[in-house]
Amino acid sequence: MSSLRLLGICGSLRAASWNRKLMLEAARLFDPAEFVEGNLRLPLYDGDLEAQGIPAEVQLLADQIKAADAVVIAGPEYNKAMSGVLKNALDWVSRVPGGVWRDKPVAILSAAAGRAGGERTQMTLRHAMMAFRPRILQGPEVFIAAPDREFDEQGRLVNEMPVKLLTELMAELRKSAV
Template sequence: MTTLLGLSGSLRAQSSNRKLINAAAQIFAPDRYIAGNLRLPLYDGDIETAQGIPAEVQTLADHIRVADAVIISTPEYNKALSGVLKNALDWVSRTDGNPWQDKPVAIMSAAAGRSGGERAQFSLRLAMVAFRPQLLHGPEMMLADSNNQFDAEGHLVNDRARKTLTALMADLRALTTP
């Protein structure tokens, strides 16, 4: 039984990154899919000291730990990954153990601009290095002009992007197969 966790760096329900994760999950076809919740309090060492790890952070860490693979999609905000995603990474880094250790992870991005979130992916890769996951290096899935790449039902309509996404999910699936 394969469990796939999806983490969207955008909180909007209709975000292009959430739609891209949904398309990836359909292609990957896991037995179980979990949409990770990144609606977390801002990391604050005083909160951690006074109250410990918030329950929703521990739940996210537990979801990472039990997942066979993780897909992360981030928008590009001011030439970097989203603050929501960075905050989640910061909080999870404070939990016991390292749920990311050796975890197969595929990174994607969807952005309104012409680079499709290339700089966001670069900054996300840098942020992930310390956790030592099995980051896939390619194919790089960067969806430019993302607001125009999905139909009214949220399906990816760009054939070239679908081919890249299919190849990325095949590589991720290969890392989860014994």
């Protein structure tokens, strides 16, 4: 069987973010797959800029989504919602012709310092993506609260329950991708 292509999207730009670690853990558990991380360092959405043509970095992200067999999105919770960079990426990609999200299997994860572990991020992200009609997995839900206690120095999850849930979610994503 040929390897699947998994696209990872992290809603935090910080290189050492908990969500990047969570996304990479998900990719490790999804393996074997070709893993590609999408770049969300995009210009702010601007209709005037769009009128000049879709920026190359936006087109690349849309092409990566389209080429992926599955997508995993990990995002922090900022002010009770998904991060601005994640919302900006969704806004930009929605302007690219072709409906790249349509029927794409998507798993959503979150890590946040609050006690809910990013639950509002997942809720707002699911709501924002409904119009794109992806196949967002409904569970198991993976919320990592107090992430500073959940990862070791290598970025691996250390507690049994999050590992179990993430393993199950990645198995479901793999089944949806084939």
